[in-house]
Amino acid sequence: MVYIFIIQVIMASSFNHEDRDCWYFGAIGRNEATDLLMAEREGGVFLVRDSQSSVGDYVLCVKEDSKVSHYIINKTQQQDQARYKIGDQFFKNIPELLSFYKVHYLDTTPLIRPASKKTEKVIAKFDFEGKEKDDLSFKRGDILTVLFKDEEQWWTAKNKDGKVGSIPVPYVQKIDESQSPIDAPKPTTNNTLTQAEAAKKNQMQRRLPAKARVKQVRVPNAYDDTALKLEVGDIITVTKMNINGQWEGELNGKTGYFPFTHVEFLDDENEN
Template identity: 75%
Template sequence: MNNLFDHEDESSWYFGAINRQEAQDLLMAEKEGGVFLVRDSTTSVGDFVLCVKEDSRVSHYIINKMQQNNDQPSYRIGDQLFRSLSELVSFYKLHYLDTTPLIRPAKKKLERVIAKFDFESNEKDDLSFKRGDILTVLFKEEEQWWRAKDKNGKEGCIPVPYVQKLEESSSPVEGLRPQEGSISSTPESKPKPKQRILPAKARVKQVRIPNAYDDTALKLEIGDIITVMKTNINGQWEGELNGKIGYFPFTHVEFLDDDNGS
């Protein structure tokens, strides 16, 4: 049984905010059973789902993130409790779920983009690039900011308006439309995305009722003003609301200084 993958390598098996159907299609394309991935739950924010190909179907096992008395989170799947997701994955390398243990992570479908404009940033978490550079998308953290890596393996956040999807059948030269070929600087019609300085105020635009067992999650009501303290790659941001510090999905808020688009 060849299940010698590195369970500590979270980037190999954590697929982030893909939905159930995307996970289903990806795993059904695999030939062997035991191929798996871990994704964010779309129905229970803050929880995760272990998706595994078993025989001719894909099973979706909910993983509840729970908060213990010592403030250290734990992860529950069925009647099993683990200190981390990697510990959970390691356990099921040796133990069966229904019909199989975990054999290997699913192959990630690489999405590549080509830069339409130069982007230079002094922010250490951003990735600077030149027009025509090809980048590999790692995570879609925000609607306008994605995490990517360049050909040298350097990672950082990139502004989405500065890039376009590179079709596999296109060459890098063909990837840029002719009307964009003569643009050597950022056009007025595409203002440079503003560098976000934290902490920053944001308004809640979507209600969120957290898992009753998760003390780290913030309850959100439309119109609440939250102080965003940290943005995380997995889309769960950290903030302060009504004197409580906790986590919330970035899709539920909008920054106040974005209201007028100026």
């Protein structure tokens, strides 16, 4: 009877635990993961996400009965090798962990299949020429499919040819789910500049360092000590404008990074 049960579980859990794209959901929050899994009909549906409270760790989220359980996966080092710990179990990698829980219960269920991913598409507001090997270059008007929202300013996306890479978030805009790509809003073609285009124009004409006023609040991740906290009305000294949309500057005696979309240069550079 035990063997019959194990065979039934394996048959039910037919997902490919080596296929990271199907079960890894990136930096989504606890509430978003819960809502996504509660929309599933069956128990045993799961996803793996980044831990928000412990950078570098992961969370295995599983629908069990009428609730969603969140199991922390701690990444540890043992004799110079990474190990992934869940409960009192250690694994060489996450695929091995998922394979184990195909045939072993967590609380009330083994893992049956990954949660269904929502397809989110964005349209490029202007050209982006990647500088790093992992960057995904694109042209203005290209339609991209978002795979992971890895960071606040950088997402992983796929183009129409299936090529995958990192894209700067300020350079794209979301396409409404009710719209087809044909109906998607087209990048501005008249004399009105988009934020990104205006930034590029400023980058060519503005002499640095230059003063800018903060127009949007920004509270960075507590674990990111390179990011600046911004309050509306703050005056920041911009020292470098990077093509990835993360500018460098100085505010209240601290030097760090911030999204260019959160500031606007002072018309009078002598204004304070």
